[in-house]
Amino acid sequence: MEKASAGDPWEELRALPMGREVEITDADGRRWIGTVIPHHELSGDRVLQLKLASGYNVGLRIGPGVSYRLRSSPTPAPVDVEHPARSDPGAARGDPVALLTTGGTIASRVDYETGGVRPVRTETELLEFYPDLAADGPVHALPVLDRLSENIVPEDWPVLAEAVRGSFVSGSRGVVIAHGTDTLGFTAAALSYLLPRLPGPVVLVGAQRSPDRPSSDGRSNLAAAVRLARSHEIGEVVVVMHAGLSDDRFAIHRGTRVRKMHSTRRDAFHSPTDGPLGYIEEREIRWVRAPRAPHPGPPSVDGPLDPNGALLWFYPGLAPAQAEAFAHDRRGIILAGTGLGHVGEAHLDWIRRAMDRGAVVGMTTQCLAGAVDPYVYATGRDLVREGVTYLGDMLPETAYVKLLWALGHERDGNRVRRRLVTPIAGDLSERRPVEAFD
Amino acid sequence: MEKASAGDPWEELRALPMGREVEITDADGRRWIGTVIPHHELSGDRVLQLKLASGYNVGLRIGPGVSYRLRSSPTPAPVDVEHPARSDPGAARGDPVALLTTGGTIASRVDYETGGVRPVRTETELLEFYPDLAADGPVHALPVLDRLSENIVPEDWPVLAEAVRGSFVSGSRGVVIAHGTDTLGFTAAALSYLLPRLPGPVVLVGAQRSPDRPSSDGRSNLAAAVRLARSHEIGEVVVVMHAGLSDDRFAIHRGTRVRKMHSTRRDAFHSPTDGPLGYIEEREIRWVRAPRAPHPGPPSVDGPLDPNGALLWFYPGLAPAQAEAFAHDRRGIILAGTGLGHVGEAHLDWIRRAMDRGAVVGMTTQCLAGAVDPYVYATGRDLVREGVTYLGDMLPETAYVKLLWALGHERDGNRVRRRLVTPIAGDLSERRPVEAFD
Numbered sequence: 118m119e120k121a122s123a124g125d126p127w128e129e130l131r132a133l134p135m136g137r138e139v140e141i142t143d144a145d146g147r148r149w150i151g152t153v154i155p156h157h158e159l160s161g162d163r164v165l166q167l168k169l170a171s172g173y174n175v176g177l178r179i180g181p182g183v184s185y186r187l188r189s190s191p192t193p194a195p196v197d198v199e200h201p202a203r204s205d206p207g208a209a210r211g212d213p214v215a216l217l218t219t220g221g222t223i224a225s226r227v228d229y230e231t232g233g234v235r236p237v238r239t240e241t242e243l244l245e246f247y248p249d250l251a252a253d254g255p256v257h258a259l260p261v262l263d264r265l266s267e268n269i270v271p272e273d274w275p276v277l278a279e280a281v282r283g284s285f286v287s288g289s290r291g292v293v294i295a296h297g298t299d300t301l302g303f304t305a306a307a308l309s310y311l312l313p314r315l316p317g318p319v320v321l322v323g324a325q326r327s328p329d330r331p332s333s334d335g336r337s338n339l340a341a342a343v344r345l346a347r348s349h350e351i352g353e354v355v356v357v358m359h360a361g362l363s364d365d366r367f368a369i370h371r372g373t374r375v376r377k378m379h380s381t382r383r384d385a386f387h388s389p390t391d392g393p394l395g396y397i398e399e400r401e402i403r404w405v406r407a408p409r410a411p412h413p414g415p416p417s418v419d420g421p422l423d424p425n426g427a428l429l430w431f432y433p434g435l436a437p438a439q440a441e442a443f444a445h446d447r448r449g450i451i452l453a454g455t456g457l458g459h460v461g462e463a464h465l466d467w468i469r470r471a472m473d474r475g476a477v478v479g480m481t482t483q484c485l486a487g488a489v490d491p492y493v494y495a496t497g498r499d500l501v502r503e504g505v506t507y508l509g510d511m512l513p514e515t516a517y518v519k520l521l522w523a524l525g526h527e528r529d530g531n532r533v534r535r536r537l538v539t540p541i542a543g544d545l546s547e548r549r550p551v552e553a554f555d
Numbered sequence: 556m557e558k559a560s561a562g563d564p565w566e567e568l569r570a571l572p573m574g575r576e577v578e579i580t581d582a583d584g585r586r587w588i589g590t591v592i593p594h595h596e597l598s599g600d601r602v603l604q605l606k607l608a609s610g611y612n613v614g615l616r617i618g619p620g621v622s623y624r625l626r627s628s629p630t631p632a633p634v635d636v637e638h639p640a641r642s643d644p645g646a647a648r649g650d651p652v653a654l655l656t657t658g659g660t661i662a663s664r665v666d667y668e669t670g671g672v673r674p675v676r677t678e679t680e681l682l683e684f685y686p687d688l689a690a691d692g693p694v695h696a697l698p699v700l701d702r703l704s705e706n707i708v709p710e711d712w713p714v715l716a717e718a719v720r721g722s723f724v725s726g727s728r729g730v731v732i733a734h735g736t737d738t739l740g741f742t743a744a745a746l747s748y749l750l751p752r753l754p755g756p757v758v759l760v761g762a763q764r765s766p767d768r769p770s771s772d773g774r775s776n777l778a779a780a781v782r783l784a785r786s787h788e789i790g791e792v793v794v795v796m797h798a799g800l801s802d803d804r805f806a807i808h809r810g811t812r813v814r815k816m817h818s819t820r821r822d823a824f825h826s827p828t829d830g831p832l833g834y835i836e837e838r839e840i841r842w843v844r845a846p847r848a849p850h851p852g853p854p855s856v857d858g859p860l861d862p863n864g865a866l867l868w869f870y871p872g873l874a875p876a877q878a879e880a881f882a883h884d885r886r887g888i889i890l891a892g893t894g895l896g897h898v899g900e901a902h903l904d905w906i907r908r909a910m911d912r913g914a915v916v917g918m919t920t921q922c923l924a925g926a927v928d929p930y931v932y933a934t935g936r937d938l939v940r941e942g943v944t945y946l947g948d949m950l951p952e953t954a955y956v957k958l959l960w961a962l963g964h965e966r967d968g969n970r971v972r973r974r975l976v977t978p979i980a981g982d983l984s985e986r987r988p989v990e991a992f993d
Binding site for chain 2: 265266267268269270271298299300303304377378379380381382385389424426427428430431432433434435439440442443444445447453454455456457458459460461462463482484485486487488489490494495496514517521
């Protein structure tokens with residue numbers, strides 16, 4: 118402890134820098150230990166906001182009878198943080214990790230005027246929420262985008278890929294990307310195709326609750342993501358998020374296999390067909406399946422993308438004219454069909470016309486888990502006869518992202534199709550799962 | 556045993572009616588007991604096809620040295636089957652259950668010419684596969700549709716609802732509907748809205764493997780469905796399918812909450828937000844939550860539907876012009892947005908134009924589990940300001956079916972919206988789940 122004080126310490130406490138660790142004892146002898154976080158507009162005067170070690174925030178009214186002690190940790194600087202490891206002072210210093218920010222809940226705070234959430238506008242603000250970030254080694258923070266993830270578009274993906282490449286080239290051993298959860302899965306798939314050979318981990322991470330909410334998962338998700346990014350163990354794009362309701366178990370999902378499967382739960386992310394690639398539990402990284410090894414040498418970005426593709430989900434009552442209008446000017450269309458990859462027979466005509474004008478039509482399943490197979494029912498055989506390409510157990514969203522990437526690389530439809538059906542970045546099981554049919 | 560024979564019994568065996576139970580002992584003394592099922596085109600001459608009690612089928616080559624004994628069960632007649640309960644001769648005779656067939660895998664067989672599966676064309680063929688169906692009481696079978704479920708359209712739903720109504724009026728205590736799994740969830744939702752007051756259970760059931768495959772789930776699913784339909788315990792539309800890989804545990808899903816979540820697994824059906832309503836285990840029906848009680852009196856069909864609605868899934872790169880072309884002539888559009896119910900801000904303009912011409916726009920989440928909430932992020936607040944209706948934790952597919960039903964009942968947009976947001980048939984939790992936010 119550096120300092121203790123009694124009496125009315127408000128003027129001293131309000132002057133503390135964000136991220137300062139402090140121990141507060143109130144007039145009734147109750148004690149809190151936490152780090153100072155920004156004052157809320159609505160929390161009123163003489164209220165100190167603390168983030169506790171549990172991840173919960175409290176607002177403490179400061180007046181006569183409250184005492185405090187400053188604890189020994191210095192304030193983390195906003196960039197290139199290098200403070201000594203607090204929790205484990207003997208630990209070796211880790212390699213530098215890049216933290217690319219894009220906006221989203223993990224970098225948002227409650228706006229007390231609207232009751233909603235707004236993006237954190239500065240890197241300083243972000244690091245105020247995550248004072249532990251650099252406990253095990255340096256973290257170089259770099260804002261790349263600043264928006265909610267529903268506003269991220271395919272044109273943003275190469276920008277992000279370039280920022281990843283740049284981070285590795287400038288010495289990072291791993292890269293963490295803080296991203297809104299809404300379209301995090303799409304971005305993870307895009308980076309998997311755009312960055313085929315990686316010298317280290319690229320870990321996408323998000324939060325389902327903003328960092329100034331008591332139950333925020335941002336702090337623990339980010340710590341787990343940084344831990345994995347520092348591990349050197351893998352050379353692929355993954356997503357790290359809560360694996361369950363516990364605060365110390367995180368799933369590692371392959372970038373091409375992951376999907377947000379709940380609107381609010383902290384364990385919203387799943388790999389529907391295969392399950393996660395591994396877990397992070399109590400600082401241990403445990404692999405369920407072998408991840409891809411790092412690839413020596415600097416990475417390159419395998420662009421461009423052609424955004425001229427579409428993803429269409431079939432349903433009973435979808436009018437063929439509607440489907441045709443939706444896809445009429447697209448070079449490629451991924452269908453999310455029913456079951457093993459079916460659409461109503463009334464759709465064969467527009468699909469034939471799309472093929473005739475040179476479009477590529479790929480089939481996935483709206484079940485989201487399991488593979489498509491055109492050879493079980495007459496509908497599938499008819500669709501294959503028209504030239505529809507069946508895409509195994511690829512997620513519809515991943516197949517769509519892969520289509521944009523394939524269209525960006527090839528003019529010829531057959532070559533686009535060949536790229537689609539070739540397994541890349543673990544997106545597609547080569548063999549049909551044994552349990553599929555007897 | 557009625558009869559035993561030795562020598563070369565082929566001519567006698569080939570003349571046995573389908574469904575006859577027989578015990579075969581081959582030249583090496585191995586013994587099989589099963590019921591005679593139709594001969595396969597490719598299994599060759601002198602091969603008897605038997606369905607064993609395990610559910611597996613075998614093809615036995617019949618020649619000199621094979622002996623057989625006919626067992627005592629009579630052949631089930633194709634309609635209004637009334638044979639005595641074989642497994643439990645002392646059991647009370649159950650009330651009559653109607654079995655409505657619509658096509659799909661549960662009523663399909665392997666076509667050995669193509670290697671694919673084709674629908675069973677006659678009721679006789681169906682009952683040949685399911686000789687145990689009427690073991691506990693009479694089953695009145697009635698073909699209503701004959702097609703793979705990807706070809707079922709909204710116009711079929713009222714036809715099926717009328718057949719359910721007719722079955723109850725003519726004395727059935729419960730109704731089972733055998734349906735292809737691909738769009739079974741849509742049909743279950745539609746019947747939930749079309750049949751608001753039911754005097755007994757309406758149980759949709761399907762199979763993920765055709766009944767002549769060794770691992771077919773059709774037989775056990777159908778038996779569980781008939782058991783529930785006979786129970787008198789509920790007055791709502793449910794789906795019964797395998798709950799796991801075991802052969803004797805079945806989930807009971809509410810018709811408005813269920814979705815096919817795997818293309819091939821037998822336990823493909825899930826209720827993503829709430830979990831199943833109950834289970835059937837070893838002939839016991841166990842409820843997790845209280846089902847709706849039967850409603851006295853004959854049911855009526857609460858039609859019509861207006862098929863002039865659409866379901867559109869948002870994704871990064873969806874062009875606003877594409878979305879507008881898709882929905883331009885629709886009276887209503889359900890969006891499957893990201894996360895809490897978002898689309899990119901570039902889509903606000905066409906949504907405003909759709910609202911201006913009187914269309915209803917409803918928001919659900921493509922996460923499939925959890926609720927939407929427009930008041931957390933600016934995007935949601937903007938969409939509400941434009942007039943988009945947030946639909947809680949309704950599944951996108953259920954919301955789309957409900958939209959067609961609401962459009963069929965109301966001309967005025969506000970009245971359509973009011974129907975959409977009113978919980979019906981358990982489709983929508985009235986309160987936001989506690990776990991959603993702190």
